[in-house]
Amino acid sequence: MQFQWLSPWAPHILSVLRILAALTFLTHGTMKLLGWPAPFPFPLNTLTTTAGVLEIVGGALLAVGLFSRPVAFILSGLMAFAYFLGHAGRGFFPVLNGGEPALLFCFVFLFIAAYGPGPLSVDAARGEK
Numbered sequence: 001m002q003f004q005w006l007s008p009w010a011p012h013i014l015s016v017l018r019i020l021a022a023l024t025f026l027t028h029g030t031m032k033l034l035g036w037p038a039p040f041p042f043p044l045n046t047l048t049t050t051a052g053v054l055e056i057v058g059g060a061l062l063a064v065g066l067f068s069r070p071v072a073f074i075l076s077g078l079m080a081f082a083y084f085l086g087h088a089g090r091g092f093f094p095v096l097n098g099g100e101p102a103l104l105f106c107f108v109f110l111f112i113a114a115y116g117p118g119p120l121s122v123d124a125a126r127g128e129k
Contacts (some may be wrong), residue, residue, distance in 0.1 A: 015065070015118030018072075021108050022062035026073065029055025054078050062112070064122020073113035079106035 032040045032052035058075045081100045083087030094100045
């Protein structure tokens, strides 16, 4: 079975992917810095505070689609850093080392940095490709 009927919707589905990934990502930052939707279970330090700021600011910018490519590129790097610093040392397989979210966020954001934010974005409204 082919899914060619989805092809015309691909740009809008990309926008929805960007928005949902960004809002989900943003909650990681609000959890770290604001204790919402649940308290952060680890003590804050310079590294986690910086990550929290990037998650909130970057997540908000990416959710609305403003400066999408550079923001997504920075967030992709943040998640690669988080994966190798916090997860890779616990084993090779992401399903076993707890690194699946970091790995997925990394490559979703890298794709957005390369492809763009989709039509439902401030960047698209401003005429940026």
